[in-house]
Structure formats: C-alpha cells, structure tokens
Amino acid sequence: MVIKNIIKKNTYYDSVTLMMISSKITSLEGILDATVMMATDYNKKLMTDSGLLLPENLDITSNDLVIAAKTESDEKITELVSVIEEELQKKSDASSEGDLRAKTINTAVKRLPNANFTIISVPGKHAKREVLKALDNNLHVLLFSDNVSIEDEIELKDKAIEKGLLMMGPDCGTTVISGAALGFANVVNKGKIGMVAAAGTGLQEVTCLVSQLGEGVSQALGTGGRDVKEKIGGRMMLMELEALAQDEETEVIVIISKPPHKSVMEKIFKFIEKVEKPVVTCFISGEPMKVEKDTVIQTFTLEDAAHAAVNLARAKKIEKVIFTKSQEEVKEIVEKEIAKLGENQKYIRGLYSGGTLSSEAMVLISNYVGEVYSNTPIKEDGLLKDIEKSEKNTVLDLGDDYFTNGRPHPMIDPRLRVERIKKESSDPETAVILFDVVLGYGSNEDMAGALTTAIDEVKQKLAEGRHISFVASVCGTDEDIQSRKEQIEKLQNSGVIVMPSNAQATRLAILIASKGETWSKMIGGLASE
Incomplete structure (x- = not known):
C-alpha cells in the first residue's frame, strides 16, 4: 500500500467541484481511498483520522489544495494525479470561457456590470466577508457555504433586507x-x-x-x-x-x-x-x-x-x-412482493440522500406502523443507539454530517449507500429497502447505474432464495442531464419498484413490510395524514 500527498499551494476550488472529483477518483481500479480537499483545519483532521494526510503536511493552510490517496502502487498514484489534473483543467477551462475569470467579487462586477446575482461557496469562516462584498455591490446572494455563525447570518440577512436583496443561506x-x-x-x-x-x-x-x-x-x-x-x-x-x-x-x-x-x-x-x-x-x-x-x-x-x-x-x-396507480394495480404489486417474503421479514430500511425526503418517509412510517429509528429522528426516542446498526424500521439520512465527514455527499457519491445496501440486505428481518435517487445539476451522472450494480450483486448472493423488495422514487425530470426516464428504466431493469413520488414509494414499502395489514387504514384514509 502506498500513501501519497500532493500539495498545490495557494490553489482554490469550490467544495462541490472537489466533491465531484473525489467521487470520480475513488472508483478507479487500484485506488483504496482518495480525496481532493482544501486544507482547512476541519478537512485536515478528517484526512488525518482516515490515514490519508501524512504528518509532514500538517502545517499546510486553508489556501492549499490537497490530493491525498492510498493506492496499490506508485503507478496508480501517477494515473490518479493525471485524472485529477484533467478534471481540474476542465473546471478551469469552463471558468475561463469568454475571458471573464475574476479572483474577487469587485473585479467580477467590473467585468459584468449588469450582473445582479452571485453564488458564494467558500469556507465558512470567509463567507461573511464575501457576502458583505456582494451586498455592497447590490448583488443578490445564494450562500452555499455552511459553518457560518448564527450571529453572522442575522447580520448578513438584516443588511440584505435593508438593501432589498436576497441572501439565501447559509447552507x-x-x-x-x-x-x-x-x-x-x-x-x-x-x-x-x-x-x-x-x-x-x-x-x-x-x-x-x-x-x-x-x-x-x-x-x-x-x-x-x-x-x-x-x-x-x-x-x-x-x-x-x-x-x-x-x-x-x-x-x-x-x-x-x-x-x-x-x-x-x-x-x-x-x-x-x-x-x-x-x-x-x-x-x-x-x-x-x-x-x-x-x-x-x-x-x-x-x-x-x-x-x-x-x-x-x-x-x-x-x-x-394516496396512489396514482389504481387500487387493483397497487394491490397486485403488494401481494406479489409479500408472497416472496419470509415470515421474519418485516422491517423497512430507508437509505436516503435527501434530508427532507427521509423526514417525510419517517413521518409516514410512524403514522402507519409506529416506531421508526434514525440518525436524524423526528422524535427523540427514535435516535439509533448505534448509527452503524439499524433497529426495526430505520430510515437514514446519509447526507447528515455523521456520514459525510471526509466523504462527498451521497447525491454525488454512491459508495456509502452501496455499502449500506449490502449491510441491510444481510439482516434476515429486512423486508424492504427504500431509497431515493435525486437528479439534477451537481448530482451523480448515473446514480441508478451505481446502485443497481450493488442491488444485482445482493440479489445474486441472497441465501436460500431470500427475497428483498427494493422500492424507490426518482426526484428529477426527463430534461435533467441524467434523464429521469432513463434512470427509472435502469432501476426497473434490476427489479426495483419505482413509484412516482417519495410519499407513494414510502406507502408502498409500508404495505409490503406490514404484509398488507395497513391496507384498510391507508386506502380508507383513516391515517392522520
């Protein structure tokens, strides 16, 4: 095993760009672990904890870019760096189109005098300074950065309101x-x-x-x-x-x-x-x-x-x-899935990239079948004792800080969800694995393809013919770069039941896991939805 750090002094790229590159390089053959990050104190700690940052590089600063990797050989390091350099160059080329590159907001405003909007994505400790510059230039702001204090948020929003400008964020x-x-x-x-x-x-x-x-x-x-x-x-x-x-x-x-x-x-x-x-x-x-x-x-x-x-x-x-499909269609799907389940299979395991979607799923499950556990529970008594181990009906928000420390967001990087799909499938009490696929700008180019590879592998390895129902929804449109229609087709080709919305997917999962016992309550509209 080879551990290598490459430091690019005074080189900045935004977090979304770096997350997407990190996601891409970890899928390369021979790469055991790798990341591309700005060397903030927090990121240095993450890399140190994961064994990626070498001790001699602890003094690098937040202005420096770090390529850190564990690989099988030095040759793989060379290949990795080549891919990263290519991706960073693409970003630089895209940014320089039209010769409008600028290192400061003030310079950008001079070059684009008619601009009235800016997106700010810098480390949180620098965000206030940049937002103030934008507001002083009468620009509306989308603040992508997190780790901004409440006091700074109040100050920035008050100034924006005073000037009649939007200040959306932080985060x-x-x-x-x-x-x-x-x-x-x-x-x-x-x-x-x-x-x-x-x-x-x-x-x-x-x-x-x-x-x-x-x-x-x-x-x-x-x-x-x-x-x-x-x-x-x-x-x-x-x-x-x-x-x-x-x-x-x-x-x-x-x-x-x-x-x-x-x-x-x-x-x-x-x-x-x-x-x-x-x-x-x-x-x-x-x-x-x-x-x-x-x-x-x-x-x-x-x-x-x-x-x-x-x-x-x-x-x-x-x-x-409740469902856009007819009752007969829904009932047929449910009965077909129930017939394949074993007597002990009775729980839903939700694996979400979207925090709001995971919350919606938890509310529905709670209304129909009672207790539901999570790393981000809707009720205090629903907090998992061990986030790495699901209990009964469990819905995870994989975009929460616990899971994204040192990793790209699950809307970008499928690895964490792939690992958890395999883990939940090994539990003999799992009846349904419920998940979302969120498309759009910034999201993974083929999330369905990555997840179905794992699902196909799980199905081949399930012992004694044990069946698990995979139920999903796809948030997106056919005009998105990933194409909602194409993503749905990939999921369906691997036997995933795709519903038109997260709410419908969750209800279907409830019907299957409860072996149809919630049917009259759900279809009769007796639940407190």
Missing part, C-alpha cells in the same frame, strides 16, 4: 431563479407557481412534480435551513414570500419546510392571512394551523403540495393523493 443548496437552476436543482418548466423553502430536496421534489404535472415554476427560492429557527426568525422566508406576493408572474405560492419555530410559524400565517394569492403549505411533520381563508391549503406530503398548487393554478378541486 442553501437549491434555488431556481427566473428559469435558471442553481445549486442542486433540476431543469423544470417555467410557469406561475412560486415557492419558498427551507428544505433543499423538498424544494427539488415539489418543483419536479409540478413540472411533471404540466405546470411550471415562476421562482423557487431557498432560505437556508436555519432561517425558520427562533433566533433567525424567518427573516428571509418572510422577505421572499412578500416578493412572490408582488410578483406578477406568480399566481400560486407554495411554502416548504420542516416545522418552523412556533414564533416563526405565527409570522408566516400572519402573512398568509393578508396575501391575496392562494397559498399551499407543507411543513413536514408539523401540526396544522387554524386558518379561515379557503385559499390556504395545508398539506401533509410534498406530493400533496405539488398537486394542490397545480390544481389551484388550474382552478380545479383539491384532492389528496
């Missing part, structure tokens, strides 16, 4: 501005439904479903997940809601979030009471509020929010969606 990963998909976002139709969200994959799910239903998005604005916490007070969400209320292209407003703090929820509904446009809310696992206006629709799932928004835009009756 804001998804936005669609005037048809342009930014961050982890998808190619969706332009239309008359405007959205505000403190939930990235939640926003992706709703924008994609709206587009699939034939309507479109005017604006889809992120806030950053902390915006709806008590200390931030919904500053940016309220500003964005006001902007959509005044936007001539927006006819219906959708609000998506995990439950805001009570004080923030009260502010949101105070706004809703006065706005003239119809409003759809989806607060995952939140309690409904008392509202007198019949143009305010409170929904339970992201899919219900999408359908409600589309029906309001078309002046049609609002109807709740």
